[in-house]
Amino acid sequence: MESSYKLTHLRELESESMFVLREVAAQFENPVLLFSGGKDSIVVAHLARKAFWPAKIPFPLMHIDTGHNFPETIEFRDKFMDKIGARLIVASVQDSIDQGKIVEEKGFNASRNALQITPLLDAIEEHKFDCALGGARRDEEKARAKERFFSHRDDFGQWDPKNQRPELWNLFNGKKNMGEHFRVFPISNWTEMDIWQYILLEEIEIPNLYFSHMRECFERDGVILGKTDFIETRDTEEVKPMQVRFRTIGDATCTGAVLSEASTLEDIIDEVASTRVTERGGRSDDKRSEAAMEDRKKQGYF
Amino acid sequence: MEEVVEKYDSTGYLDMELLRFTTAGSVDDGKSTLIGRLLYDSKSIFADQMEAIEAVSKRKGEEHVNLALLTDGLRAEREQGITIDVAYRYFATPKRKFIIADTPGHIQYTRNMVTGASTANMAIILVDARHGVIEQTKRHAYIASLLQIPHVVVCVNKMDLEDFGENAFEKVRKDFEDFSAKLAIKDVRFVPISALLGDNVVNRSTNMPWYEGPTLMHILENVHIGSDQNHIDARFPVQYVVRPMTTEYHDYRGYAGRVAGGIFRKGEEVAVLPSGFTSKIKSIDSMSGPVEKAFPPMSVTLTLEDDIDVSRGDMIVKVGNQPESKQEFDVMVCWMGDKPMQVGGKYALKHTSRDARCVIKDVRYKMNINTLQKIEDDNNIALNDIARITVRTTVPIFLDGYRKNRNTGSLILIDEATNNTVGAGMIV
Numbered sequence A: 001m002e003s004s005y006k007l008t009h010l011r012e013l014e015s016e017s018m019f020v021l022r023e024v025a026a027q028f029e030n031p032v033l034l035f036s037g038g039k040d041s042i043v044v045a046h047l048a049r050k051a052f053w054p055a056k057i058p059f060p061l062m063h064i065d066t067g068h069n070f071p072e073t074i075e076f077r078d079k080f081m082d083k084i085g086a087r088l089i090v091a092s093v094q095d096s097i098d099q100g101k102i103v104e105e106k107g108f109n110a111s112r113n114a115l116q117i118t119p120l121l122d123a124i125e126e127h128k129f130d131c132a133l134g135g136a137r138r139d140e141e142k143a144r145a146k147e148r149f150f151s152h153r154d155d156f157g158q159w160d161p162k163n164q165r166p167e168l169w170n171l172f173n174g175k176k177n178m179g180e181h182f183r184v185f186p187i188s189n190w191t192e193m194d195i196w197q198y199i200l201l202e203e204i205e206i207p208n209l210y211f212s213h214m215r216e217c218f219e220r221d222g223v224i225l226g227k228t229d230f231i232e233t234r235d236t237e238e239v240k241p242m243q244v245r246f247r248t249i250g251d252a253t254c255t256g257a258v259l260s261e262a263s264t265l266e267d268i269i270d271e272v273a274s275t276r277v278t279e280r281g282g283r284s285d286d287k288r289s290e291a292a293m294e295d296r297k298k299q300g301y302f
Numbered sequence B: 001m002e003e004v005v006e007k008y009d010s011t012g013y014l015d016m017e018l019l020r021f022t023t024a025g026s027v028d029d030g031k032s033t034l035i036g037r038l039l040y041d042s043k044s045i046f047a048d049q050m051e052a053i054e055a056v057s058k059r060k061g062e063e064h065v066n067l068a069l070l071t072d073g074l075r076a077e078r079e080q081g082i083t084i085d086v087a088y089r090y091f092a093t094p095k096r097k098f099i100i101a102d103t104p105g106h107i108q109y110t111r112n113m114v115t116g117a118s119t120a121n122m123a124i125i126l127v128d129a130r131h132g133v134i135e136q137t138k139r140h141a142y143i144a145s146l147l148q149i150p151h152v153v154v155c156v157n158k159m160d161l162e163d164f165g166e167n168a169f170e171k172v173r174k175d176f177e178d179f180s181a182k183l184a185i186k187d188v189r190f191v192p193i194s195a196l197l198g199d200n201v202v203n204r205s206t207n208m209p210w211y212e213g214p215t216l217m218h219i220l221e222n223v224h225i226g227s228d229q230n231h232i233d234a235r236f237p238v239q240y241v242v243r244p245m246t247t248e249y250h251d252y253r254g255y256a257g258r259v260a261g262g263i264f265r266k267g268e269e270v271a272v273l274p275s276g277f278t279s280k281i282k283s284i285d286s287m288s289g290p291v292e293k294a295f296p297p298m299s300v301t302l303t304l305e306d307d308i309d310v311s312r313g314d315m316i317v318k319v320g321n322q323p324e325s326k327q328e329f330d331v332m333v334c335w336m337g338d339k340p341m342q343v344g345g346k347y348a349l350k351h352t353s354r355d356a357r358c359v360i361k362d363v364r365y366k367m368n369i370n371t372l373q374k375i376e377d378d379n380n381i382a383l384n385d386i387a388r389i390t391v392r393t394t395v396p397i398f399l400d401g402y403r404k405n406r407n408t409g410s411l412i413l414i415d416e417a418t419n420n421t422v423g424a425g426m427i428v
């Protein structure tokens, strides 16, 4: 009899995330869901739909647009918003550069990933958001293993690793003072594998960049990068068609592709199960320093 | 859809359960090594992670690859060579997915272990075979008991340093059993291991033929967790009211929440607290369609037959099985604030989805968690102290004893000036 009152690991994770999303809607006045167009934020958006169904998601989604996208990402984003009937806000890195608030990195490894912080914090201030929901997972990177579901940020948007509130049971404390806000991570407890299994289970649509395709690519420091207008190649770097897919989708200038023939979700799951490199291992900006992520977190990066 | 599900089944993904466990041990008992070993032997370590720790081990001139480095976190800690908080790790076998709440073994220990223990199905308590049961072991056992972690595994580590002899192991078992007889630990097991060499962690040891029990991994994969939740006393704290206000769902009013206990079925008669109004469950909704029943820890949306006023903080229960509704009650509290608890002071209180304010009326006793002695007449409750206190709340709280239900028996206290979480409470 008991066995019928059990949830599988995916359903338990799903339920936990829905609980967190509902807490956000209940505890904050003006939350926003950060949507990158990558699989993790797609899953968070899907979970948000489930949490409030049959009502629409009761808060807007926001894309911090680096301007360095693969065209597929933006196409997918707009179709997705239409389908779920959500309100989308776009905060653009290009605008912040044009306004002279930030300076574009120069050189071959220039990337706009770190530049997302300014438009993000500006948008939070402009729209008076008191909570930004993100799709970060604790298994992604060492510095994230201690991140809370409800992560408190001071009025500069900064994260103080020594001053995070203890999180007990399922009692989330979102109380804050004026000017402070929270980052909340509903899928903290999911792994890359959980995400893929869930996408398959729930038949969630994702951008075709995740599936194997032919693309003009080149190799740099052991990372395969897609050729785009935003990235300069060295003479020694040979651009040639490769059969690849992406494991994460971010700034096109620093998101590494992997050689892969995985063209279905089942193939991807098999590939993830046998793969020997972490997801972020393919992001060239994380390689710059072992503690890179931690530094960016302290500054207010997702 | 059918097809996808079938394929899933055949690869086993749909049958996996989730087990959350916490690890406890004094500094140098081998906690980090054990976690590293579990990850390594279950093939949960990626090549780039392995390369990174190999490089660090080499730089530090260590002889073996230090598996403990795998679980090392923030930079401050790396620099100081210590861990300072609760870190969560993940790994999976074909049977289960595991979430480890890894807590450090030194200062602030109680606060961190309580945090890690609050969501755990299991606690692994490490004991150094050479030192046997020490004061800290007792402290860990007490916290596991206080937090009602359903399963406890005592790992007697560094058996290699005791020549894999049975005596050291048996002594730990006997001492622990003597001590824990006074506690409320329901299920305790003992495993002799060497985290460094891998004996009885994932792979069975050939060095200890006298031990006939399962390996640690076998326990992790097979311990029965189906009864860890309360399936008897139906409790549904309302988290959020869903009102689509669209043409299609014009009059829809759903109560979103996560089942905190018992089983709810469509058509059953329920009461709503605090109003006491009764109604019937009209439907249990989810985006993929209505379901017949809901049990913990499912997140669902209930609709009721009658149009009654229900809002966040209310609780839907069965008419014939209701929690107590109280404004004054006793709590075992673990203090987590830097400032000591103020007797007579006011705090914000969170219990299920209900917010209240409360005043600390009295300290009944403070616990000496090393000796399990109750200290009366000591009202100084500081960081990491555990005490039994009486609180009075501004509104009624719908509560069960913590032993009956961890969801409806737990609460947190919040400092109203800093908004920090300063107390973890278990209702007596």
Ligand SMILES: Nc1nc2c(ncn2[C@@H]2O[C@H](COP(=O)(O)OP(=O)(O)O)[C@@H](O)[C@H]2O)c(=O)[nH]1
Binding pocket: B025, B026, B027, B028, B029, B030, B031, B032, B033, B034, B068, B105, B157, B158, B159, B160, B161, B193, B194, B195, B196, B197
């Ligand atoms: N001989 C032996 N040494 C061990 C064993 N487990 C851990 N150690 C060593 O004990 C020391 C402390 O281990 P560590 O995992 O860092 O302990 P922690 O402080 O509990 O995390 C390290 O030098 C380990 O190599 C074991 O089973 N046998």
